[in-house]
Amino acid sequence: MPERINIDAPLWDQSTFVGRFKHFLWVTDPRTCVVSEDTLDNAKILVEQYRNRSEPPGTSLEQVIYAKKLYESAFHPDSGEKQNVFGRMSFQVPGGMAITGAMLQFYRTAPAVVFWQWVNQSFNALVNYTNRNAKSPTSTTQLLVAYVTATSSAMGTALGCKYYWTKRASPFVQRYVPFAAVAAANCVNIPLMRQNEILGGIDCTDEKGKIIGQSKLAAAKGITQVIVSRITMCAPGMLILPVIMERLEKYPLMQRITPLHGPIQVMMVGCFLSFMVPTACGLFPQRCSLKTSTLAWLEPKTYENMKKATGDKLPERIYFNKGL
Incomplete structure (x- = not known):
């Protein structure tokens, strides 16, 4: 099997506009709307298998990437449920x-x-x-x-x-x-x-993805x-x-x-x-951030709660999913 990818992360750098544009151009491809239900279900299965390192022998990287594309275009990222087309x-x-x-x-x-x-x-x-x-x-x-x-x-x-x-x-x-x-x-x-x-x-999370408050x-x-x-x-x-x-x-x-x-x-x-x-x-x-100094000024109670949750080691920025 070729070099493995992070199946849960975008293929392009999301810190730049060009990277984000490429990602959404790829995942919002209208052609995925006409893919059969069985193909979508099989794509989800392959993604889950790849995540657990149990994909079928001989699976190519191209097959994994295409399955990832179908999965991200058709299934809810939180619940994993198939979305209405x-x-x-x-x-x-x-x-x-x-x-x-x-x-x-x-x-x-x-x-x-x-x-x-x-x-x-x-x-x-x-x-x-x-x-x-x-x-x-x-x-x-x-x-x-x-x-x-x-x-x-x-x-x-x-x-x-x-x-x-x-x-x-x-x-x-x-x-x-x-x-x-x-x-x-x-x-x-x-x-x-x-x-x-x-x-x-x-x-809201720290840089490592640990939830430190709301x-x-x-x-x-x-x-x-x-x-x-x-x-x-x-x-x-x-x-x-x-x-x-x-x-x-x-x-x-x-x-x-x-x-x-x-x-x-x-x-x-x-x-x-x-x-x-x-x-x-x-x-x-997609992974938006907010300065904790701004939080301290506009939402002091939340700021104090996060300080307690991190043992007074609150990072300079907190991160969250902005949604679509």
Whole structure:
């Protein structure tokens, strides 16, 4: 057997943006969404065998790496359960391109705005639930409140912008109604979906991975970074594409194929998302850190508890998983 790899660690250096981009480009590959259930189950078995050094004789390193890719794209990192295919991060490109393309195309009437914002937030709710932190479970009531609130905020923002901009702005500016609604909804949806982390704190470790306490400040930092990532993920497609379509629709050819404007926008959004999904996921390290001096200033009680847990040998920084 060739040189062994750490089956539980990324293949690329996660301290650099390039390394994180490569990792998420690899693990969010949309092609993994069409892999059969049996193949996914066999990949999980091989990963577990390799972890225990009991893989079948003759197993190649390439087979192990591919199994690792399938496992990380389809199974929850905390619980090990197989995720719903529509909620996986690897489904962000096909799912996001269809919904975002529709939002950009059908923005002219209030019913269309309401419907597509509802579809988008339903999709986001599924993604957030699928990628939830298994160590901070969220009740059905909390999920329902988060879903209703995010959907309401998205539709309210979209309709408010539409009616305000209809009177004061050009048709071109009105194309940005969907982005304003999506950005507002993300600022509501994600904190509500992860409210248990904010209320109770998340596990924090030292450099060696030993848990030394829970911090609400760490949860707030991680959630803030996830919000920025999610908005960044959709921003280029929703901000640049209206400019492109505004120019294209002036050409005689585009005016003759009006029914194809929707599919064209969907494909163009897909091109943006193919690069923006790994880019947005890689903006911040998955293993986020926080200075203990900041903790002492903003969360003194937690700081004191961690000092006691480490015997007054609290490290300069603490580490935690920010989530996706």
